[in-house]
Amino acid sequence: MLNSSQxxxxxxxxxxxxxxxxMPTTERRPILLDFEKPLAELESRISQIRELADENEVDVxxxxxxxxxxxxxxxxxxxxxxxxxxxxxxxxxxRRPSTLDYVQAISDEWIELHxxxxxxxxxxxxxxxxxxxxxxxxxxxxxxxxxxxxxxxTRNFGMASPSGxxxxxxxxxxxxxxxxxxxxxxxxxxxxxxxxxxxxxxGEAIAYNLREMFRLEVPIICTVIGEGGSGGALGIGVGERxxxxxxxxxxxxxxxxxxxxxWKDASRSAQAAEALxxxxxDLKNLGILDQLLPEPVGGAHxxxxxxxxxxxxxILHNLEELLAMxxxxxxxxxxxxxxxxxxxxx
Amino acid sequence: xxxxxxxANRKKLGPISKERQEREIADGLWKKCESCGVLTxxxxxxxxxxxxxxxxxxxxxxxHERIRxxxxxxxxxxxxxxxxPKDPLRFRDRKAYSDRLRDMQAKxxxxxxxxxxxxxxxxxxxxxxxxxFRFMGGSMGxxxxxxxxxxxxxxxxxxxxxxxxxxxxxxxxxxxMLSLMQMAKISGALERHRQARLLYxxxxxxxxxxxxxxxxxxxxxxxxAEPKATIAFAGRRVVEQTLREKLPDDFQTAEYLLNxxxxxxxxxxxxxxxxxxxxxxxxxxxxPKNYQANSDQxxxxxxxxxxxxxxxxxxxxx
Numbered sequence: 001m002l003n004s005s006q007x008x009x010x011x012x013x014x015x016x017x018x019x020x021x022x023m024p025t026t027e028r029r030p031i032l033l034d035f036e037k038p039l040a041e042l043e044s045r046i047s048q049i050r051e052l053a054d055e056n057e058v059d060v061x062x063x064x065x066x067x068x069x070x071x072x073x074x075x076x077x078x079x080x081x082x083x084x085x086x087x088x089x090x091x092x093x094x095r096r097p098s099t100l101d102y103v104q105a106i107s108d109e110w111i112e113l114h115x116x117x118x119x120x121x122x123x124x125x126x127x128x129x130x131x132x133x134x135x136x137x138x139x140x141x142x143x144x145x146x147x148x149x150x151x152x153x154t155r156n157f158g159m160a161s162p163s164g165x166x167x168x169x170x171x172x173x174x175x176x177x178x179x180x181x182x183x184x185x186x187x188x189x190x191x192x193x194x195x196x197x198x199x200x201x202x203g204e205a206i207a208y209n210l211r212e213m214f215r216l217e218v219p220i221i222c223t224v225i226g227e228g229g230s231g232g233a234l235g236i237g238v239g240e241r242x243x244x245x246x247x248x249x250x251x252x253x254x255x256x257x258x259x260x261x262x263w264k265d266a267s268r269s270a271q272a273a274e275a276l277x278x279x280x281x282d283l284k285n286l287g288i289l290d291q292l293l294p295e296p297v298g299g300a301h302x303x304x305x306x307x308x309x310x311x312x313x314x315i316l317h318n319l320e321e322l323l324a325m326x327x328x329x330x331x332x333x334x335x336x337x338x339x340x341x342x343x344x345x346x
Numbered sequence: 347x348x349x350x351x352x353x354a355n356r357k358k359l360g361p362i363s364k365e366r367q368e369r370e371i372a373d374g375l376w377k378k379c380e381s382c383g384v385l386t387x388x389x390x391x392x393x394x395x396x397x398x399x400x401x402x403x404x405x406x407x408x409x410h411e412r413i414r415x416x417x418x419x420x421x422x423x424x425x426x427x428x429x430x431p432k433d434p435l436r437f438r439d440r441k442a443y444s445d446r447l448r449d450m451q452a453k454x455x456x457x458x459x460x461x462x463x464x465x466x467x468x469x470x471x472x473x474x475x476x477x478x479f480r481f482m483g484g485s486m487g488x489x490x491x492x493x494x495x496x497x498x499x500x501x502x503x504x505x506x507x508x509x510x511x512x513x514x515x516x517x518x519x520x521x522x523m524l525s526l527m528q529m530a531k532i533s534g535a536l537e538r539h540r541q542a543r544l545l546y547x548x549x550x551x552x553x554x555x556x557x558x559x560x561x562x563x564x565x566x567x568x569x570x571a572e573p574k575a576t577i578a579f580a581g582r583r584v585v586e587q588t589l590r591e592k593l594p595d596d597f598q599t600a601e602y603l604l605n606x607x608x609x610x611x612x613x614x615x616x617x618x619x620x621x622x623x624x625x626x627x628x629x630x631x632x633x634p635k636n637y638q639a640n641s642d643q644x645x646x647x648x649x650x651x652x653x654x655x656x657x658x659x660x661x662x663x664x
Contacts, residue, residue: 278522343488
């Protein structure tokens, strides 16, 4: 796995905010998803053989090499044939790089900004800030999931409140005023649906963002990095470009909620995940997605820095195209992007 | 026999009279109020716009009835009647989506869950969209999104106010992400309508939830709601299923939203047309000549509205 000498972006060593790297190695034992089990078994067999060989001083490097290439092949096979429900598991993987991980990895500098200046609250489930990417000042914002249970409770599992969406809008207005492009990162199971969120106008907060994001003059690039959960995702998801990582998902309703409503049975979520067409490839085919970002084999969490590199390259490429346009052209592009979505006959 | 026994006996007789009531309802001449239980002759109820004469309960009405109530006779001109839904995901839950669509179209005589068009409200031209809850819970898929977007674009081009009567469970899951994206599509059209400084008034009727609440329902310049309508982002069932949270009874009513500042006016259905006309007139550019021409109509209405308005607010707070 990673160590500091391998960092692609050395500056981030000074910031302790790249937690995957900062985590002590003992806690970095991989978290296995059920479909990764055969792979894990193979890998543990390889290390057993290696230990035995070392003890008995036998040369088994040929066999080990064979097994290792088999492991690489198996990993490839597993991750190219994931079902939508399995992809959802990868998208929700606790070690999957989060917004702050990517922000740290792709930016030259970053200052997090807090608060919507209205509600008297700061929402930790949605982070915003000013940053620089390859020298250019930008605004970055996104849903923030936690990395462990305690962190997740603080972050509310990445489910933002109205104050989070209003903070996002405040920072986007700020970006618009200073001519800074906006990069949003989507990673939420959905907008927070608690009592207080309803009281504070969750619907209004999201609706307002949907409308106002069409008005902004600066480029907006939205990337689904993990889980794109319904209106909560769309609330920071209106831009000229929608990018999505290979194993991320974007849904109209969580497969669990969908199964509960349409099948009257929450345990049918795998079936719902299949039927809802939630994977990046599905959305590419439906004309919703502009660019699918490939992930390192084994998912973004198996090589976060490689994933960050892919993300950064894609963002810079898209940014260059958008910056070559006038603000009217961008607004028109944004409008037309959504205007043409829909399937019907006349 | 004590007075108490007499009441007890009367209670025991309950089921018999209920049976008789149900027989009468089956004739279709009488309707029993879900709220107060009083039977009303259907013609009287219709004359009162399907609002209970006894308790003011708003019976659910559907798109044709709503258009008839709001639009001046012979001025309605339907838009985009020919747009038909498809089944882009070949979705199948307990029933195939394509079958569901066919059954719904046969049952409702509608192509999808919204009717749009142009007409006049007290002589004032407006474009109007009315969602129909009978059609798959008024859910928003590609057709609803497209028809409303075209409606709003027509309003922008022709400098007309937009009124949308909402009644929807939210985005239509059977069309997956295509449905979610309609929220953004409609909001984008509303942004252009807004840039043109034109008036948009959504009317939230029971129920308005999910993706509709999180887009055009909450984007009105002025937001009206029918009394006691459920208005929510997360529907009760979704909240309870996914979060296992028990919600209070009065939660997510129109009155609750008014108290929390998310709805401007609770408009009883019997006042709705007048109020819409009044709002549209108030937002027309001022010229003394215009005002003179309208004042005969406006003044008596204003009195009657403010009177009944205060009555309503007393009623809802009690």
